[in-house]
Amino acid sequence: MEIVGWRALSLLALLASILVLYIKTPSKQMEINSDCSLLPYDHYWISSKRIVTPQGVITGAVEVKGGIIVSVVQGDDLQGSFSRAHVVDYGDAVIMPGLIDVHAHLDEPGRVEWEGFYSGTKAAAAGGITTLIDMPLNSFPSTVSEETLRLKVEATEKKIYVDVGFWGGLVPENAFNTSALQGLLNAGALGLKSFMCPSGINDFPMTNSTHIKEGLYVLAKYNRPLLIHAEIVLDSEMKVEMNDGGSDARSYATYLKTRPPSWEEAAIRELQEAMQDTKFGGRAEGAHVHIVHLSDAKASLHLIKDAKSSGASVTVETCPHYLAFAAEEIADGDTRFKCAPPIRDAVNRQKLWEALMEQHIDMLSSDHSPSVPDLKLFDEGDFLKAWGGISSLQFVLPVTWSYGRKYRITLTQLATWWSERPAKLSGQIHKGAIVRGNHADLVVWEPEVEFELDENHKTYHKHPTISPYMGMRLSGKVLATFVRGNIVYGRGKHAPEACGVPILAK
């Protein structure tokens, strides 16, 4: 009897202690779905000596709760603030807002063999990108209607490590159909994208300036942008090329001649009226024109500057490959470097950097545009026939930093070009800066650490070999990437589950 009594009592004590534990754990520290994050806490602090905030680079800590930045504190003695809380101290590493890439082609649905949401966002996360906006072409079907946008959103399910938004396509078929465009925008497209020259994909035809004006008129009511690939095929120059039988298609110079700066200039000239429509009191007031991947730093840039100073609502981006490479350095047959508009000479590259430093170029984007390696025609090395598109998503932060150091770029500038202004363009008012109330979308990285992009470097693009950055030595190593408070990538590992969120405009 007595023994049984003791047993019953100890069982009761055990039960009681389990109950106490059960009650105590959630009150002490709420646990979150740890499969979404490498850090299983809902409420924590991260600290470092270099936190990039809109007020400058500070020593301090960022408090995160429920995926949101709830406070940012300055100072190096913060023990009091942290009492009983989880703290991750990153020491000298930089904590910056995560990068927002407003121009990426992830090719899903329809061309997952080129990239896809899974590998694409895995690469993005490893590169410190916390949000990317997917382009409406190179997937199949193209995102040109409410229905095709729905297919995109469905295709992201359980596959995205970072947040993903979508641009819709402005094409001749929908440009004069207001209800079709409204359907696409009501369904959540963050804005529209169109081409002024053939896109390279048959089901994404080019638009003329009439289509563009119609598109802007509809966008005006939504306060959303139109992104424009600004190149116009000039016949005269095309013919010169066609007749030039002696030119070597393996030479980058041959390709460069087929797409001169005058193509960009002509397109932007043709856009002048449409840009004027975005002024206060204009027909498309509320809409915005964003010129994608500017390569020509001369006449084209001057036209954009003029439009801006006349009061038009205009911004322009360029990409790391135009800032890193120069035409004359590209080896014969190395079609990894083919893109449109083309990479121009070193003098132009210098002018692009200057325009970026002087704020005439507003922001950067990857224009990550991969394909299967076969389409790059590495055996022939034919620049005229190979797929045009540069694969770069995972490397844009170290590339911008490594090449920008020559121009003494600052961490604050990086955050402006890669986070703050892209957030504004894509309407993400709770992203793009380390401030209270924003999503805890952060990148922690070590600018001074160099690494080799060799076969030992873990690259998550579906086709690492097609990237022109492979084989290079870069500076700036990403330690951790936080998306809405989840560590989705940290020290060479991804979270077990892909918990990024598709972003739809409301």
Ligand SMILES: *[C@@H]1O[C@H](CO)[C@@H](O)[C@H](O)[C@H]1NC(C)=O
């Ligand atoms: C316009 O788009 C709507 C919705 O997509 C479609 O039902 C309609 O047939 C289109 N109208 C024309 C004239 O193409």
Ligand SMILES: *[C@@H]1O[C@H](CO)[C@@H](O)[C@H](O)[C@H]1NC(C)=O
């Ligand atoms: C653009 O193409 C449409 C046909 O889709 C045509 O009606 C319009 O006149 C063209 N605009 C210009 C400027 O060529």
Ligand SMILES: [Zn+2]
């Ligand atoms: Zn593109």
